[in-house]
Amino acid sequence: MRRLSVLITTLSLFATAAQACGPDGCTAELTLSARQCGLAALPFLSPENDTRMNLALVLAEKGLYKARPWALPADGYPPLFAADYNMQQLMSEDDAAASGNDSAPTPPAVLGALGLPDSAWQPVTDSWGNYPATACQSNAGAAVTGFLEALQQAALPAADTRALAQARLQLTGQCEGNLKPPPAGFPEKGAGAEFTRYLQAAAAFYNAQYDQADAGFAALTGAASPWIAETARYLLIRTPLNRAQQNAVGEWGDLDLAKVDQAALRRAEARIDDYLRLYPQGRYNASARRLYRRVDWLQQDSESLARRFTEAFRSGDGNYFLLIELDHKLLDRMPAKAPAALPELLLVDGLRNLRAPSPWASPEEQAAKPTAAALKQRIADAGWPTAPDWQPYLLAMQRYEIDHDYAAAAKATALPDDAPRSLLNFSTRVLHGLSLAALKRWDEAEAHWRRQLAQESDPARITLLQLTLAMTLERADRLATVLAADSPITQPLFRQTVLPVASAPLLRQAVVAAHLSPEERGAAHWQLLAKDLTRGLYTDFARNLTLATPAAISPDTTVTSPDYGCTPIAQLAARLAEAPGDAAATNCLADFFRNQTDYAFPGQPDGALGSGPDRFGGVARTSLDLYRQVINAPDVSDNHRAYALSRALSCFATSGNNHCGNADIPRRERQRWFTLLKTRYAKTEWAKRQRIWW
Template structure:
């Protein structure tokens, strides 16, 4: 669940979540107008794309619940991602493909969800039945395969010819009931399945009893959903129908406690409680499941967290919940910060409201104290109170997720009050940060501390504990100076991709910011087999960056320019050389480097958000303005600079070339100057508008 606000706010957050699901994000890093995580620790706003192993307000409620569940006895380990990352990706933890155990209670509980599995089970039972003649066996299997229901319309019973044996007639009757069920004729389906209660075949007997219950659930839901699959508020379900469904489900579960459909029946029972808005019994069912080891629940942890979130937490309040884990998840949602400037969606929970819940956390004081500390940090902004509430327990062999979160919060508070022991505290956490997602988060804390302590070299020292590629590469891209970039580009101990990132960043920044003479020297670092083409908008992919483009990159024919290395030599001799500045602009334009990630400043409170040690970002527009004002520039060079500067604003009137923008009146002046002073130039003749 994304929040606990009104319907409009919930709709907006749902849209945001869907957008995040569809945009392709580089290692959860960035995306054009997409979902971008906050590379920071002290975060309480929900974005939907930066969940971490620290239980807290920023996380999706399903992630917080999953982490709390992972600390329960008998819990399976959280699935590890393919590569270590600061951010958890719930999509990679979802139900494995082909695992359909919980499908019958998912979504709207459609009868059409089970046709494929039902067909396979029927065939297996027919083949195993010893009393069936082979000819009838083949007829029944063919008839079941022919049953391909379309739940939007009536389904005809399959034609079954000349099945006369007792077992054969029983299986044929089952197919008649299945056709009625898939066709929505629940009265007929119920009669047929009830008539098989005494069937001799054990599969038929059990399955028919289960289907009696499933028919009752589907009958109760008739006309309950709108065209979008959401429950209709104006179509409450008759209590008698829900009671019939519950009785049938409990009857099956009592008769077959180890049955093939026990877990499905239990899921449908939860569905009955949800349909009847019986939140107390629904919560009790979830609490009973949480008390079981993962292997005995019949539903994986990720799917269970999803179901609890959708079916219970979405409509719960602090007054309706009794379980401390579920209540904690709700409380954390109510401590979220604004999602955007001016966001006043939801009032945050007060300390007094939390204190009123203390009795419900009597059996879990560590969790309650953590909630108080989270409130102190993210709502009350009292880091000293956090340090008082959570004692130093950083020396542990293997942190559970709750204790890890408690210690992370203490570390955030130490950083917030400028405690000189903060770095040592983070270092102490590392040995015990063994579970999925924990170590990268501690590494982020160490890296941010060293970055702000002007000790970036520690992150890249041979014995550095910071190993997560994303963290190291962000610092190289946005903060590192030429010396550190050159060191990592040359380092045989650095991972190959890190060397590629360091070299690409070094060459780009030297080419656009200088020293230009160093670019000429460092171009020799490009490996012989390095690509000249390839993607460089996503630095965090596994592919090598095309560092050879600085030697062999594409050019435009609009303006006659030498290879980039010759342009850099001219700039090394005179950094305001008009022709060289224009050719540098052509290189940037040809490679679509305007607004490039390496020229983009990150937020000050995030990793990589301190000022770059490599000087100011490049601006093509500023280069054109230098040429316009240069006494050394030729008329053609000035005309081209005016032409290109005006085109920086084409076609929408926004500056796409970086640097400080200028008013429309200034661009009009450039246009007039081009037409007046250089009327015979190609550029004056081509340009018909200004923007």
């Protein structure tokens, strides 16, 4: 169970209870999808998940993948279920430490031992990230350091050592399309000659002159320097491997596998065999074994590739980077027949194919979704002796996601309470609860989620179940249960998210509820007071101000523009309770809205927690609504109407978009306001200040 819980750490944290934005500025919704911020990272097998998340879940269940332990952050808010926030948090701590720049920006100690300044290391800091799938990737810090250390051990004359070291450092500035003459003028006899010939072969390799490089490395496999002999043998693998894909690499580093040189691949595979036979404990052993996977991928041999991935995971090499490689090399080009070594790939691929189209996908990109019959046939075509245990779940998910046959999905996912709490069973139970909720069988759905919470100990799953219960209760119009003292929903974020759609009586109860945190009570008080004002319930506002000390909105708050005096908000509300049409008080309240309530709590996307109907009642008004009320009211003084016109125009400043509400005001109407201000009210200070309109 512990392995499963770590995987929810692909998520970032809510910055506040009201709103959370991802790295691209999107608001991450509290739902079982995160399509507004990319894909999801839920702790159950879901079509909405990033495929890496589903892969990590199934591999963790098999004991093949281990990531960081999951825990709630210190502020108590749960992570968001959005994969694109920080997918690398699937890494273990060792993975994270290894994820830095391979070119090692810190100069190695051997540099000083050779009498070279740290500045000589500067060219090595380029990791050649713009040259994917080419020889350039390996022209980095580890290769340079190995050469320098071997050079130090060779005990050559100081002048030769320094010259060879500088030549190798300068070589890192070369790559395909950036040809320079091969190193010359270095030792041609004795031990130093081996280093000269190595530099010449390496220069040819990095310049994609593979015939010359191959001959050069082959001649060095018997070198006196152990490092040169082994490295040359290893590079004899990479030479035909890079030649194989040389004509298949596109302008942007993309590979066309149909253009790969298969004969060169076979030579590379044979040379991997030779290297591992000659150097069973060699310094490049792990890299050579990884190259087997590259050969299989370029040969499009999914069966062999799946076996090698399985072996790598079983050997303890199941890190985050291997997970990414598996996603890229197998799932991105999923064959029609799933590899027998990793049958779960068909499950992950099947879930991906059930995924709802991205909001930004074009009609051409929205592929037809598979039918239940097609899914069954694909599993049958795999030729396994028995059907996989996950087949019923995949078919039930198809009923739910594609057919919207929620009754069939609910029936197919009913499990006894004593069924093991495996990943598959947990996912099945989640789908069962979602199906009950989709059928609006609220009592059954609530009871189901409560049972799951009572039996669950995994932190990630508990977070998910609290969210699903909160969503169910909101849709069942049972918000009081979400906020109750005995509620199993203990996450403050989930409770605060429903406050914007709560009724006035429930908000008043929440303000004084001893079991809620001060932050929750304060959020409830803010919602109550703000809605009293935006709905024009001024008497209620005065009464509700005293529910908490200090009040969420200070009665002494005064917001206004220079030279237009306003009284504190409590006095404004009292004045408007007596005279709702008072133009000055209305303008001042509009200024307050502009700073305090316009867009303060944006609505949640459809389907997310907090996206239900607002139970407070009344019609919310924005600052622009109040300015327009003054503009259109009879018997308003020139000064107050001019102020309202000027402030209304400034709601569209710079962009022409309304940032004082959601109303779409035509340009001709805004032009009319400007003309009116500059003609009829031209003598007012506000007309003189207003020079343009938007």
